[in-house]
Amino acid sequence: MYALVDCNNFYASCERVFNPNLRHQPIAILSNNDGCVIARSDEAKAVGLPMGAPIFKWESFCKAHNIKVFSSNYPLYGDMSSRVMRILEQFTPDVEIYSIDEAFLQFKGFENYNLEAYGGQIRTRILKWTGIPTCVGVAPTKALSKVANKIARKFPKETKGVYVIASETSRIKALKWIKIEDVWGIGRGLQKRLKAKGCHTAYDFTQLSDDWVRQTFSITEWKLKKDLEGVSKITLDEPTTKRAIATTRSFEYTYSDIDNIKERISTFATSCAEKLRKQNSSCHMIIVMLSSDRHKKDLEQHKVSTVVSFPFPTDSSLLISTQAVNAVKSIYKKGIKYKRVGVIVTGLVPTDNFQLDLFHKEDPKHKPLMSAIDVINRKYKGNKIKLGNQDLERTWKMRQERLSPRYTTNINDIIVVK
Structure with a gap:
């Protein structure tokens, strides 16, 4: 379950x-x-x-x-999410964090448990320990647990926040209740095609033939259909290494001077490199993006991106930052007021296992240097060591004029009981 x-x-x-x-x-x-x-x-x-x-x-x-x-x-939301997820791990070792506020749990060996009561225990503990209200949906498959959760959320008084799909009767009743556009994994494009076929509920979708679904759509939609039928085809995701890492931001204000943009690009590229090293990956290429404020129609618009390839995979902040700055200089257009920039590192390979090049290789001094910088920045927080083309006094700051205190992550914002 x-x-x-x-x-x-x-x-x-x-x-x-x-x-x-x-x-x-x-x-x-x-x-x-x-x-x-x-x-x-x-x-x-x-x-x-x-x-x-x-x-x-x-x-x-x-x-x-x-x-x-x-x-x-975000510091508050992220910390509260972490607390909720740690509580969930007390109820089963098989937990998949699906988003900041959702997680799938798998109950192996819980055949003799009253899962409705167990779900109530989960809700009670999370509410008592964190103050966050939750709903719990339990079913034989992941897709059906999503449906069960929607029922628990829609009818809190009747379900007390927990709903279990444990029989064929309850499964069919639930699928006939939920609209096709509310089914997990069915986007706008797919729902239009299904409605054209006469599918208006999740139950209608399960009545389609397996062969037609596979031939018309893909294996993903077929797995979803089987999951809704109560045949588990969508399993818990194992933690995986990211295939690309992006750092993109909107400026607090628009900028037209290249020096300000270069500094931001260098900072974002460095952030991507740090994330690469954290997951023990190196990249073959970077994508640099630059765009104006699309909401200001009266101003000249410019949205552009460029790709830079490396002759060898790297996780060096020095190399990635230098190439990102060179790239943004090549696509920058004078006179444009830019609002958003971004750096994506892609073509990722494991740092300790990749194809060597006979003629090109990374400076061997970069590895120990990056390692030393990471150790110091982790120890003292706040990126104490930066590259020379970064603003040493500046950290990324969004416009947050309505920000509440960071109650759990900043000692200066902690609640004082009088």
């Missing part, structure tokens, strides 16, 4: 844990640089605040409906 544990209105719930006055109040959480709404409490949804709403257009609406608006407090 599988369970999906989902934190209810996670970002809003994190804010409420440390500020109880926000309970039952409509809450909205904004994206990077306080751009648009990325999370809403049930109360905010009820008054009609849409997902993705640009806050500058909906400011008066939020004031009229007394919606409390917050900047994204």
Whole structure:
């Protein structure tokens, strides 16, 4: 059996844990640089605040409906998520963290357990230890556990936050209830094609023939169909090494001078290199991206990217940063006000196992230097050692004018009990 544990209105719930006055109040959480709404409490949804709403257009609406608006407090959300996931590991060793607020659990050898009661224990412990409310859906497959979780979330009074699909009758009833567009793994394009075939519910999807699904779509959709039928085909994901690593950011303000952009690109490239070393990978190429503010239609627009290949795989901040800066100089256009830049490292291979080149190789001094820098930065935090083309006084700062305190990750923001 599988369970999906989902934190209810996670970002809003994190804010409420440390500020109880926000309970039952409509809450909205904004994206990077306080751009648009990325999370809403049930109360905010009820008054009609849409997902993705640009806050500058909906400011008066939020004031009229007394919606409390917050900047994204990622240090707080990440720490609270980590606490929830550590609690889940106490109930089963088989846990797949699916997102910041969701995790799949697999129950092997739990045949004699009352899983509905066990799910209630999970909810109670998480709520007691962290203050975060959750819903638990239990079923024979991952896809069905998603469906069960939606039922638990939709009918909290009837289910008490836990719903178990344990029989064929309950499976069919659940699949007939859930709309095809709400099924996990079915995107907009796929739902249009399925609706054209007459599929309006998850149950309709399971009535299609296996051969037609495989021939029309792919093995992925066939596995989803079998999972919804109660035949487990989607297993827990094993931790894997990333195939590409990206660092992309929007500027707090637009920049048109190349020096500022070069410094940011160097910083982002260095960040990618540090992530490479952390997962013991090296890259064959980097992609550098640069774009203007697409929301300012009255200004000249420019969106461009370029690829740089290395003759040998590398994880050196020195090499990756130098090539990224050279790349951005080649695509920079004078007079454009740029809003977003990014660096992606790709073509990843294990650092200790790759094809050597007869004529080109990395400077052997780079490896011990990078290792020493990583050790010092981990020990003292805050990237104390930087490259010469980075601003030594500057750290990346988003516009966060509505930021709540970092209650659990900054000693200066910790709650004081009087």
